[in-house]
Amino acid sequence: MSTATISRVLNDSPLVTEPTRRRVLKAVEALAYRPSHAARTLARRCTDTLGVVFPRIGSGFYTEILQGIDEIAAAHGFHLVTAFAHGLRDEKELMTQFMRGDRVDAAILLNLDFRDPSLFQLGTQHVPVVLIDEPIPGADLSVVEIDNRGGAEAAMMHLLGHGYRDIAVIAGPPGNYDSDARLESCLTVANRIGVTIPEERLFFGNFTSESGETIAQQWFDEGRPIPRAILALNDVMALGVMETLRAHGLRVPEDVALAGMDDCEAASYVGLTTVHVPIRDMGREACRIAVAHIKGALTVEKRVMPTQLITRRTCGCSEG
Structure with missing residues (x-):
């Protein structure tokens, strides 16, 4: 039996008859043959x-x-x-x-x-x-x-639909592709219905819970007014914000409404309104x-x- 025939069998070629395939496989089993992955991939150029x-x-x-x-x-x-x-x-x-x-x-x-x-x-x-x-x-x-823009628009429209007007947005690092698109969409939709998100209500974290905690803690440390609603542009920062708000005795959503984006696993456990990203x-x-x-x-x-x-x-x- 030729090496070409054996090769065809080992590579599942349709050109081999069933009786020949069985004979080759029986011989392979008897010899405990194991094909070389490196040789096979080299031969197939992959x-x-x-x-x-x-x-x-x-x-x-x-x-x-x-x-x-x-x-x-x-x-x-x-x-x-x-x-x-x-x-x-x-x-x-x-x-x-x-x-x-x-x-x-x-x-x-x-x-x-x-x-x-x-x-x-x-x-x-x-x-x-x-x-x-x-x-x-x-x-x-x-x-x-x-669809970063569509997701951020839906989240912002939902908060605005609740009647919230004093809304803070916590974005990711400036220059981040996802964050920039989400932030631009938030500001555009708010402006479209006549609501301005002032510069002092825009904050930038790094998508970690620690950055969310730090931003929220600064509000208390510096005596800033706490926003009525917060949209964090990912869930992890939103969870950090929530932790800090509750540590200072504020209730979510009774005192401060909160939403995130991404729908991470923890979001469902704490009842976080968010945008599901597949x-x-x-x-x-x-x-x-x-x-x-x-x-x-x-x-x-x-x-x-x-x-x-x-x-x-x-x-x-x-x-x-």
Whole structure:
């Protein structure tokens, strides 16, 4: 029996008859043969591996996305190589390695600071790239992002619908893609109906509960008037604000109404009104697109994942 026939059987070729397939598999079992993964991937010019690059460790947001990616990757027989970049230089080095074409079959990237479109355009001739959450201007790449503007508009409109007018907004770091889009949408919708969010009611954290706590604590330390309602542009900061308000004896929502964004797991436990973001679905969709590119799909896909307002009790609504 030729080596070509054996190779066809081990690679599930439809060109092999069933009797021949059974004979080869019986011989393989008798010899306790194990195919070399490296040799097989080299012969097929692929690695069965997807590269995933995140900007940092320690975010539940990234964990949810990674779980979604892994679900689809496993279903298609791909392994994941996950890297967490530490700064711009590290991101560039990781991208250069991935773009060489012999490490991974596709790369999935989330919110990197490295923005050189020329490297991405050159690299994608060898390795497909899918972006999650933030497109790169000048690079014609598939991207899966959130409807940040629609979600923030829904949250702000809901607070305004309760009759709140003294509203503070706690955004993420200036320059952050998601935060900038959410903040702009909040201010636009408020202005559209004649409500001004003054500069002294705009605050900037870093998406952590500690930054939410710090911002709220400053109001008390500096004797500032406490806003009647607060929209934090992610749930984790909202939870930090809630902790500080309650530590100072204020009730949510009776004294201060509160809403967040993202619908993290803890939000439902404390009754936080929020905007649901399909985080795991973003990972699934990005991986689906990456697999399609590996299999030869050339169409660049642009997907905007829908968001949904989830009303709970912290805004003044009754749950249930």
